[in-house]
Amino acid sequence: LDGVNSVISMVITDRESAARQDVVNIVRMAEMVFFAGGDQCNYIRWIKDTPVADAVKEVYRRGGAVGGTSAGLAIQGEIAYDACPNQSARSAEVLLDPFHEDVSLSRDFFPWPAMQNVITDTHFQQRDRMGRLLVFLARSLAEEKEERLLGVGVGERTVLLLNGAGRGYVYGEGPVQIIAAEKRAEVLQRGTPLTYRDFRIWHFDRGDFVDLRDL
Secondary structure, three states: OOOOOOOOOOOOOOOOHHHOHHHHHHHHOOOEEEEOOOOHHHHHHHOOOOHHHHHHHHHHHOOOEEEEOOHHHHOOOOEEEOOOOOOOOOHHHHHHOOOOOOOOEEEOOOOOHHHOOEEEEOOOOOOOOHHHHHHHHHHHHHOOOOOOEEEEEEOOOEEEEEOOOOEEEEEEOOOEEEEEEOOOOOEOOOOOOOEOOOOEEEEEOOOOEEEHHHO
16 A cells, blocks of 8 residues: 555454553554454444554544445444344345344444444345335434434455545545435334335445535
8 A cells, every 4th residue: 555654453352352551552542443344243342442452442532534345344334333242134134024133233332423324234235235224224213313424335356435524535446335314114024025115315436525424
């Protein structure tokens, strides 16, 4: 990468490691923090609400960048599909039952201003995840903590790069699809197929400008 002259990779496998001062110092000094793919539930178990998470927030506050791929992207929104414990929701299954055991959501991992009221999803087109993202939105709106949510679905080999105001561009192969959900689902019941209408979808290809606050 242009302008990058050093990289440190860390694998944190328990909350004790996420509290070690040497680990915290490495994160705090970074110009950019990038979360790898894997199992986002491990990020919830081992990093959320730890000194390492606080150090990542410090990086952002002083102008550094924060991002991730796959599981690392899943934790960037205010609401995260956390895949706990060790699940992977499939659209065909959770649309039939939006309270399926594979639907597990967490809140407030990171407080990024641009990502408030946002749920992200990854491998979006390749793994047919539109249906499950709609379930995530419907479940979250039913909690009545927000009046409006955005679902951001990012395809493989694609980057949505945003500034602190939620404005930016799509890079890579694309596309990025964004769902705006303002109304609650008509039918959202355990063991019953989801009925959901009146949401809007935007499709952004490589090079397109995106403004989350203007959708």
